[in-house]
Amino acid sequence: MKIVVCLKQTPDTEATIKLTADKQGIEEQNIKWVMNPYDEYAVEQALRLKEKHGGETVVVCMGPDRVTEAMRTALAMGMDKGVHLKDDAFAHSDATGTAKALAAAIKPLSPDLILCGRQAIDWDMAQVPAILAELLDMPQVTVVAKMEMGADGKSAVCNRRIEGGEEVVEVKFPAVLTCDKGLNEPRYASLPGIMKAKKKEIKPLGLAESGLSANDVGKASSKVQILEYLPLPERPPGKVFKEQETPDMVKQVVKLLREEAKII
């Protein structure tokens, strides 16, 4: 069984995001980059499937040089090798451009299964896997919280999280699955894993080798134009209630928690 995991490197969830002066992007210098947290579930799932059914696991990632760090983390967790879509031409691709590039890298691998995170925690669009499935003409199951391999080894039964419950779907391979929290407990990379990872292959794939043209990807192809990014509004100062009767203050607090904060 051949499994491809699509991986994205995103800012750490705890990173403080600052906008560039022209509001067209974010300051990247002081950001700590990590593997997109949802992609960890995809990597873990790929490793578990390989441990049980054998085969090969390949991690595919698009981005500048720094993304190899996230790829090495996946390799240290146990993935076999990587393909790194690396070309200035890929920069500023929208979801369609990104999916086209990934599809170009994945197609020659003829995988049985493609695993992605349910969404990347930076832009939160959750579009790439869906477009990828269309481009590769594969079925897709999104937001998978449980996966059972079929007895034939060529299909799976997946539970999807939906509003208020779960949907159970059977899917035939090759397919694209997006992985949600709860699907598994991602492992830590091990020290021997880290030492082995440095010897594993990460194949760079430029625009020319991908078979795409400059019009397919990057800013040129982007159907989405970002006008500007806005910073999060400053957190309003806390409200303090004092010097009143306690029951009165409790009433006011409960009212505000309900109507303004909307948390109860």
Add this chain to the structure above:
Amino acid sequence: MDFDLTDEQKAIRELARRFADEEIAPSAKERDEKEIFPDEILKKMGPLGFLGGPIPKEYGGAGLDYIAHAILTEEVGRACSSVRTTLSVHISLAQLTILKWGSEAQKKHWLPRLASGEILGCFGLTEPDTGSDAANQKTTALKKGDRWILNGAKMWISNAGKAELAIIFAQTDKSKGAKGLAAFLVERNTPGYSTRDIHGKLGMRSSNTGEIILEDCAVPAANLLGEVGQGFKVAMSGLDHGRYSVAAGSVGLIQACREASVAYAKERVQFGKPIAGFQLVQEMIARMRVSEDAARLLVYQAGHLKNRGRPDTIATCIAKYFSTEAAQQAAMDAIQVHGGYGYSNEYPVERYLRDARVATLYEGTSQIQQLIIGRHETGISAFV
């Protein structure tokens, strides 16, 4: 000179940082309070290779270089000094000593089991009446046929109550003094071997410390580690590694003090502004940062010598002396920054101080480190 870490060293820092934050730090307070040994954490560390980092792969270790080994130790020390102590003894004092002095058969037999965490190791040098003057061992070893009969007691031994294997130092011939010493690999299940836990420690309360009692303990001749007469050298080479690990752990502790102090100082408001804005508070934070960097560089300098296989005893003593004293100062300052709140265990800094306290005592007190450095500088031994 290259001050950049390699990609692997960075990845190891990242892995260790995450593991320390997610798996070690959350339980540190409770383990300290209730004197709970970190069995569960060790169980998770084993499969990740954390319990045999610098041991070569052929003996079941991860084959880390000594800088990477220090980085991992720092991160563990940042989260919990008790877990770090357990590792310092298990890896540096026990395994690295066997790696250096063990026969091929001894290394093949013991190292994979220790490095995987299947069993824990300990290092029995200190005795009730023998501390800094370590050459003055009262424990005796007498050869009887193909066995050595050990009698005596070891005191303040980390991991004593948990270890399946102890390196025990003993005197084979009193008339020879230090030249009569020998080291032995003693298994817990040897008849005549028993341990007693020590409770009520000021710090390192989640680490296990105990006494080892040896009563006509018959050890096979094949378990002699090194040769008769080499015992003191075996002990000192073990301490070269143990002190390195303590120093690295202390760097992590200083970092923990700095991070806790910076976070608290930015939030605590007095006189209408965060206390981080007061120069006298910044002075303490600056001191922590400077000693953290200086200690780290001293550790990496000793690590570099270890990687090159060059003599590192003095560099390691310097790193251990500086880092452990600086860690104590940093913990004192951290409590000062926290004010009264730092005095309660609602914040971790009081534990940092109690834990830091022992590091200037064990593996050679600060005075002993000074005497070793002083002897090196003057050519005159002040020990006798």
